[in-house]
Amino acid sequence: MPETPALDLARELIRRPSVTPEDAGCQDLLADRLEAAGFAIQRLRFGPVDNLWAVAGKSGPLLCLAGHTDVVPAGPAEQWSHDPFAAEIVDGRLYGRGAADMKSSVAAMVCAAERFRAEQPGHPGRLAFLLTSDEEGPAIDGTRAVMRWLAERGERIDFCLLGEPSSSHELADTIKNGRRGSLNARIRVRGRQGHVAYPQRADNALHRLIGLLHDLTAHRWDDGDAFFPPTSFQVSNLRAGTGAENMIPGDADAVFNWRFSPLQSAASIQAVVCDYCGRRGVDPHAIEWRLSGEPFITESGPLIDAARRAIRQCCGHDVTLSTAGGTSDGRFIAPTGAEVIELGPLNASIHQIDEHIEAAHVDQLAGVYYALIGALLGGS
Template sequence: MNPLSVVWLARELITFKTITPKEEGIFDLIQSLFPGFEVVRADKEGVKNLFLYKRLGASDNPLHFCFAGHIDVVPAGESWSVDPFGGVIKDGFLYGRGAQDMKGGVAALLCAVHDFCRQENSPDAILSILLTSDEEGQALYGTQYMLEVLQEQNLLPHFALVAEPTSAKTLGDSVKLGRRGSISGQIVVHGICGHVAYPKTCLNPIDLIADKLMHISGALLDKGDDFFAPSKLVITTLKSVSQASNVTPQILEIYFNVRNSPLTSAEHIQKFLDTILAKVPCDIELTTNSKPFLSSQDSPLAMQTKRAILDTLQITPEFNTKGGTSDARFLHAFGVEVVEFGLLNDRIHALDERVSLSDLEKLRQVFLRLLHLMLKD
């Protein structure tokens, strides 16, 4: 294996227009870089997944370390100053959709694995890479499905690092040990439509809930803890349609989302709403999209990730659970010790998404140092 340039690879990955769940042949390129690795591909419902692994050493019960990530991206949108899939380099930055989230991180982990396998004195371990094309979408047939396949083949890793963009202001300042959950909800308030000039014949659903909204919108459902922010109910949509400007509506629909800590569940939210809306004719529907989870900050992976960042960047990261959801939740559910660490996230999903060329190289070095700490030291 010849050395692999992280900037070149990140640039190449960006040129693949892999809008969820399209894969566009990017896995063929990645697979070609690792001719000595065994390959598992599992595709379902238009989602493609790739698992590359190599057995190092001769142990019958080796430690299995995995880098995980996704190659799919959100749509680019309009008004970019450069081609979002052109891999443009300008003023020390690589521009493109996915530069931060997360083709830059994927390029860094691929290069780190590539470099590690070039070195002599291989440890007794399994080193693997798990990639999906459906993290930005519904995530039904991506990492979650692939882990089911790997479990059947006795290939589940012991430890996994997901290279999501976790850094806030400086590369290395933040490592995620877990994530909040996500619960979506709908409240449908039922009224009786009628002419506004005859209010006694109407039952306006907007009036029925108007004085209750202040108790629901922005409500803090718990106080949080050392790792989780308080769970907050955020109303995202209020929708009511009238037949005419002088006719009251029949129903009012309210949509909301709660990013919840382990202190709040769907059952807690149901009881909270039932109490406030006890006298309001309405239906309440809740959907748990993902559950909160937290890895131990004293686990070998968390401690060695912290050490790799400190050794390479001279920064001590903060452990936290900030942000939205990620595929780390699936790894945790399968009993895999998991943390997330990667590039800055200040421009993810935004116009002119970009990554510093120096940060790409630094991230590669952190990942390579982590492999040494986890598998050799």
């Protein structure tokens, strides 16, 4: 298969084993290219994380192309059909860790920006890149930290396009125009250990914990709305006992998560949990809470309109708006008032052995991004 600009760059990025929080030189490669295209470069290192902020243009609305250069671990290399960091093309498919999530999108964005800047160097508005090596990990020193840095300087993003793999069945068939919130909790219920034959002398911590989990599982949180499915509650981990058959557990631990719509908030969920704790004799202060992100939504606006036009122009079909899936770094950008969408390649193989995408999709995606940039910043 002949090399094309975006595909060639995607392969260069995949060959760099940038497992979170390592960047492995990806951002240096991209910074050199963006600087040559007239972008002012800011390298931002927070903790162990490399971040890149690059801006071109003098004034006007700011369109930010955002993504991450880090990838999840490849797992056992022997289980892959092709070396996960060799970026091989076989039967028209590009294989490698990050091929779908999301080095191909980053490559497509950079090539689209280079083309746009070359053809319209005096374009109205500003074009920016926000790249991090901390999206797949704790997400503390990456986009979250960069957004604080921007706020301190009075910089505001008007439109943000993330290259997350949003497509389901064909390229650009789905745009993520929002995400559910994610709230995590860990709890340890303390009782009193004892012999199963003398339950009156013990306090079974697991029984109380199971009662609480039953309440939370049976609770109807909401019915969702036009953009979001109902809030969901899932138990991910449960531990109690010593392994002995004749012992009542004195401690019981659980880890659980809510994916919630804007009809809920972290505070409203916590209030319900505390109420159930009181009914079950569980100390609510024994819960450790961690909010991964609040829900966000871009219902309409110039960014969605531009994306629709670009997709019709380049792919010949309409697009579905969706809020399904996990979280993304959009949760750190949307609260500033920016319109935020995610548009990228097919997501069927992300985080899997033999992650791949259709090689031809990389340059097709660059064409979509180019058309979108032009639609927003006064181009074609």
